[in-house]
Amino acid sequence: MPKHTINPNQWIDLYSDYLFNFTISRVNDREKAKDLVQDTFFAGLKSMKNFKGEASERTWLISILKRKIIDHYRKINSNKGKAEVRVEFNTEDDEGSWLEKRVADTDYRTAEDEIVNNELGDAIYDCLSKLPEKQATVFRMKTIEGLETETICNDLNITASNLWVIIHRARTSMATCMEKNWF
DSSP, rough: OOOOOGGGGHHHHHHHHHHHHHHHHOOHHHHHHHHHHHHHHHHHHGGGOOOOSSSSSSHHHHHHHHHHHHHHHHHHHHTOOOOOOOOOOOSSSSTTTHHHTTOOGGGGGOOHHHHHHHHHHHHHHHHHHHSHHHHHHHHHIIIISSHHHHHHHHHHHHOOHHHHHHHHHHHHHHHHHHHHHHH
C-alpha cells in the first residue's frame, strides 16, 4: 500500500472549505468554526513529524479537527450537565435516519446536487441554531458526526438515559423545523 505524503503548503487551498463545513455543522458558530479549523492547521504543523502516511492528509486533519471539536465541547460543558433526568428511554426505531438519507454521496455530485446540498445545509444550520445549545450539541455529535453514545456521554458528562431524552427532543424539533423550512 502506497504511503500518503503531507504538504502543508496546500492545506488551505485543498482542505479549508471541507474542514470549515465539517466544523460548522458541529459547532453552529461561524467564528468558532474558523478558529477550530485554524487550530487544526496549527496542530497539524506542530505534529507533522507524527504523520505516518497510513491515511490521507484530509483524513489525518479531520482526526485532529474532531479532537479540537470535542475539546471545545468539554470546555464549554465542564460545569454543565450536572443535574440529570433519570428516565429509561430506549427506542429501536430509526427516527434519526431521515437526515442521513437526505445527504448526497460527495463522490457523485452534479452542479444541481451541489446547489441542493448547499440549500439543505443552510436549512439544517438554520434549524440547529433554533435548538437549545445542549440539544444542538447532542444532535450534531450523535446524528451528524455519528459518535458513539458512550463517547458523547463522557464528553458532555451526561448519562445515556439523559442523552436519549435530549436526542429525541432535538430530532423532533429538527424534523418539525425542516418540514417547515425545507420540504
